Amino acid sequence: MFFYNKFLTFAEVSFILKIMKEQIQEILQQIEKINATNSEELEAIRLKYLSKKGVISDLFSRFREVAPDQKKEIGEQLNKLKNTASERFNELQNKLNALKIDYNKADLTRTPDPIKLGTRHPLSLVEERIIDIFSRIGFTVADGPEIEDDKHVFSLLNFAPEHPARDMQDTFYIEKQPDKQSEHDILLRTHTSSVQTRVMLTQKPPIRVLCPGRVYRNEAISARAHCFFHQIEGLYVDKNVSFADLRQVLLYFAKELFGEKTEIRLRPSYFPFTEPSAEMDITCHLCGGKGCSFCKNTGWVEILGCGMVDPNVLELCGIDSQQYSGYAFGLGVERITNLTYKVKDLRLFSENDVRFLNQFISC
Numbered sequence: 001m002f003f004y005n006k007f008l009t010f011a012e013v014s015f016i017l018k019i020m021k022e023q024i025q026e027i028l029q030q031i032e033k034i035n036a037t038n039s040e041e042l043e044a045i046r047l048k049y050l051s052k053k054g055v056i057s058d059l060f061s062r063f064r065e066v067a068p069d070q071k072k073e074i075g076e077q078l079n080k081l082k083n084t085a086s087e088r089f090n091e092l093q094n095k096l097n098a099l100k101i102d103y104n105k106a107d108l109t110r111t112p113d114p115i116k117l118g119t120r121h122p123l124s125l126v127e128e129r130i131i132d133i134f135s136r137i138g139f140t141v142a143d144g145p146e147i148e149d150d151k152h153v154f155s156l157l158n159f160a161p162e163h164p165a166r167d168m169q170d171t172f173y174i175e176k177q178p179d180k181q182s183e184h185d186i187l188l189r190t191h192t193s194s195v196q197t198r199v200m201l202t203q204k205p206p207i208r209v210l211c212p213g214r215v216y217r218n219e220a221i222s223a224r225a226h227c228f229f230h231q232i233e234g235l236y237v238d239k240n241v242s243f244a245d246l247r248q249v250l251l252y253f254a255k256e257l258f259g260e261k262t263e264i265r266l267r268p269s270y271f272p273f274t275e276p277s278a279e280m281d282i283t284c285h286l287c288g289g290k291g292c293s294f295c296k297n298t299g300w301v302e303i304l305g306c307g308m309v310d311p312n313v314l315e316l317c318g319i320d321s322q323q324y325s326g327y328a329f330g331l332g333v334e335r336i337t338n339l340t341y342k343v344k345d346l347r348l349f350s351e352n353d354v355r356f357l358n359q360f361i362s363c
């Protein structure tokens, strides 16, 4: 393209010269912009611009054919191009070398920069603490599915067919028989008592388990209610288990979690699967039982439901109720976490806002 020979006209020679100048300009512009972040990129630059087969060398090889009267101008431009490319290459090489560690100067005994750890979720912290308290008196942890059937969540737990907790308003159904109650309806578990039925169906007493997990109820989301939350339920089945055993274990739990001065009181209540049933209050640990806005000036706050396992439930789960008795209790992890850390809005637990979560870094 750049050949100069006696057959080319003056116009052709000028045209070739123009193209060559343009190419030099174009390469100069490219060189201004090039960058290398590692040695592979630097080597690619060297090959493209400075090697024997590179674009600049290519232009030099064509220099021989440039018309003699233009050799001076083009020669100067080519030399400038080559120098600029070499300078830029050296600059980039120095920059990369500066990034390399000088092992003679580096202090290899220095402890590394600490890896920034995330924080544990407050619900996990509280759950772990509760499990730890009960595991010290022999409770083990049992797990079960969140997608359950009516049988394990309701039928085996003595829920009457028309019990309101089975109603569509409380329960998220996944598969439901139209117009009639069926043990085979598939739903999201509304409490972890379903894990207790699974344990009773498969294990022989003595049984001493904790069932932590997420549960779902069809409720409008607000600061005080959510459509999912976390429970820890406990079950103890053995010979001669009495209500006094239940009370003593719950007192131990309350004192371990909220402090030695904590007192408990049990109020009669109703659950389909326990008889008798109770709700447990603890002395408000914010005011020490004197009365404050948190405990609505009563001095007491409710923390769990409990009772003696209904003999019907034991029988339905294949346990001889003449030989065995048991107690069960269930608490909401969010409620205990609210009491522990004074979190006022339940929604904070599931929003994944690091400004909230980071506060539990040293808990």
Ligand code: PHE
Residues within 6 Å of the ligand: 190, 191, 192, 193, 233, 234, 271, 274, 305, 306, 307, 328, 329, 330, 331
């Ligand atoms: N399953 C009950 C609930 O979800 C709690 C509970 C468990 C009550 C065990 C008594 C005994 O509300």
